[in-house]
Amino acid sequence: MAKGPYSDIVMDHFMNPRNMGEIEDADGVGEVGNPACGDMMKLYLKIEGDRIVDAKFKTFGCGAAIASSSMTTELIKGKTIDEALKLSNEAVSEALGGLPPAKRHCSVLAEDALRLALEDYKKKKGLA
Amino acid sequence: MDRIYFDNASTTPIDKRVLDAMLPYFSDFFGNPSSVLIEEGQMPGKAIDEARERVAELIHAEKGEIIFTGSATESNNLAIKGLALANRSKGRRIIFSDIEHFSILNQADFLTDLGFQIDYVKVDGYGIIDMGDLERKVTEDTILVALIHGNLEIGTIEPIEEVARFLKKRGILLHSDGTGTCGRIPVDVKELGVDTMTLSAHQINGPKGIGALYIKRGTRLTPIIHGGFQEMGYRAGTENVPYIVGFGEAARIAREEMGERMAHLTMLSKKLREGLASSIEYIHFTGHPEKRLPGHVSFWIEFVEGESLLLWLNLNGIASASGSACASNMAAEDEGGLKASHVLTAIGVPPEICHGSITFSLWKDNTVEEVEYVLSVMPGIVKRLRDMSPLYENYKKTGARTI
Numbered sequence: 233m234a235k236g237p238y239s240d241i242v243m244d245h246f247m248n249p250r251n252m253g254e255i256e257d258a259d260g261v262g263e264v265g266n267p268a269c270g271d272m273m274k275l276y277l278k279i280e281g282d283r284i285v286d287a288k289f290k291t292f293g294c295g296a297a298i299a300s301s302s303m304t305t306e307l308i309k310g311k312t313i314d315e316a317l318k319l320s321n322e323a324v325s326e327a328l329g330g331l332p333p334a335k336r337h338c339s340v341l342a343e344d345a346l347r348l349a350l351e352d353y354k355k356k357k358g359l360a
Numbered sequence: 361m362d363r364i365y366f367d368n369a370s371t372t373p374i375d376k377r378v379l380d381a382m383l384p385y386f387s388d389f390f391g392n393p394s395s396v397l398i399e400e401g402q403m404p405g406k407a408i409d410e411a412r413e414r415v416a417e418l419i420h421a422e423k424g425e426i427i428f429t430g431s432a433t434e435s436n437n438l439a440i441k442g443l444a445l446a447n448r449s450k451g452r453r454i455i456f457s458d459i460e461h462f463s464i465l466n467q468a469d470f471l472t473d474l475g476f477q478i479d480y481v482k483v484d485g486y487g488i489i490d491m492g493d494l495e496r497k498v499t500e501d502t503i504l505v506a507l508i509h510g511n512l513e514i515g516t517i518e519p520i521e522e523v524a525r526f527l528k529k530r531g532i533l534l535h536s537d538g539t540g541t542c543g544r545i546p547v548d549v550k551e552l553g554v555d556t557m558t559l560s561a562h563q564i565n566g567p568k569g570i571g572a573l574y575i576k577r578g579t580r581l582t583p584i585i586h587g588g589f590q591e592m593g594y595r596a597g598t599e600n601v602p603y604i605v606g607f608g609e610a611a612r613i614a615r616e617e618m619g620e621r622m623a624h625l626t627m628l629s630k631k632l633r634e635g636l637a638s639s640i641e642y643i644h645f646t647g648h649p650e651k652r653l654p655g656h657v658s659f660w661i662e663f664v665e666g667e668s669l670l671l672w673l674n675l676n677g678i679a680s681a682s683g684s685a686c687a688s689n690m691a692a693e694d695e696g697g698l699k700a701s702h703v704l705t706a707i708g709v710p711p712e713i714c715h716g717s718i719t720f721s722l723w724k725d726n727t728v729e730e731v732e733y734v735l736s737v738m739p740g741i742v743k744r745l746r747d748m749s750p751l752y753e754n755y756k757k758t759g760a761r762t763i
């Protein structure tokens with residue numbers, strides 16, 4: 233059982249972040265800054281057909297921000313673009329076993345980075 | 361491995377000797393000290409008297425100048441509100457320094473409602489009060505200044521004597537929050553020239569829930585808790601005898617062991633600071649390099665965020681504190697409650713980079729081995745967080761230091 237304000241899942245993703253890093257030849261990149269605390273997240277996507285085949289992230293932020301980034305990449309890998317676009321920050325937060333109220337915006341950061349990365353992809357492909 | 365506690369600016373554990381001194385006053389000597397005519401009340405009354413003497417000795421005050429309160433926060437409230445109310449016919453303006461504790465700063469709205477006006481005096485990059493700014497801020501109407509003695513977040517010790525001299529000439533009172541200093545470094549209230557000064561027990565291995573206020577003899581101060589005649593009429597309520605006894609014992613021990621502790625802490629913090637400086641790039645130490653609390657090492661590190669740093673230190677068994685916005689208020693209702701430390705902001709650290717701030721506050725029981733262990737894990741933690749930081753990635757590509 234979690235002793236602190238974070239769930240065990242959050243702590244697990246904080247300690248062992250999944251898919252941390254960069255994708256050199258990414259098909260879509262989304263970068264967002266958080267106005268609340270100045271934190272930053274960058275999400276890289278590799279897309280084949282309409283499917284996300286790989287996702288990586290880099291995040292400068294709190295435990296919740298790192299865990300949300302990590303969870304987001306896990307949730308979208310293998311998904312189609314349309315499926316990924318439906319991913320909400322609530323779903324990320326839920327998958328993490330919940331976040332303290334003050335930390336919900338950290339999962340919004342991940343959702344925003346995902347949307348920007350998908351827009352970036354569409355732009356590059358001339359789809360948008 | 362045992363935990364390494366480097367967060368002594370938050371609180372310290374009760375000394376075994378203090379606890380032993382306290383215990384009989386929960387049960388054997390339970391009497392009410394106000395019951396002076398019966399035997400049960402006499403022993404507790406005497407114990408309070410002795411504790412008052414010990415606390416007074418710690419800061420070179422007289423016994424009759426020490427009032428026990430429920431916390432340092434209460435002492436700060438009693439001092440500011442009490443002095444303001446007692447002097448309101450003389451003027452309505454009060455000056456707070458920008459780096460006061462919340463128990464001073466957050467009185468502003470209440471005092472404003474009562475018709476006072478709060479002005480703020482700046483500090484320099486080391487956190488030392490800006491005397492030029494103070495000179496500009498004092499007015500004919502100014503009655504009181506609050507300046508913290510030793511800041512627990514950045515370690516800086518303020519030039520209280522100089523400020524007191526300046527204010528005395530103008531007939532302005534000075535309150536100083538000595539929570540971080542009383543019992544940690546030599547404090548002589550007569551030399552400092554303060555009118556009131558706050559002390560805390562749990563900062564020096566005494567219990568939580570007990571504080572004290574030094575009130576210079578002859579100072580007029582309006583009580584804010586009304587009731588019986590305890591604490592010379594300044595603070596009503598049946599005395600918390602065991603805690604007062606504990607405070608007295610903690611003060612005695614702190615005074616006797618101060619020299620030894622200071623030498624030990626100075627050695628430890630020098631080692632810690634030098635080790636961090638040589639093993640971590642882009643680290644910035646905060647507070648004054650010399651005029652600082654012994655054992656206090658505070659800094660911020662570029663491209664890493666403080667809460668993550670703090671969590672990783674915690675996972676490695678190390679307790680520290682951070683002034684990062686992200687770590688500021690876990691209990692807040694939403695992100696609006698997150699704010700970078702006002703102390704770091706006041707010394708000019710841009711809010712977006714207050715992020716990587718950490719305070720290590722060491723105390724008497726910390727050891728060289730602990731410092732060495734912390735030095736051995738810090739570089740790895742920083743590297744790990746930098747490797748996942750888009751800011752660091754950006755810096756490596758473009759040379760940009762900030763967002």
Ligand code: FES
Pocket residue numbers: 266269271292293294295296297334335338685686687698
């Ligand atoms: S990133 Fe700042 S609070 Fe989460």
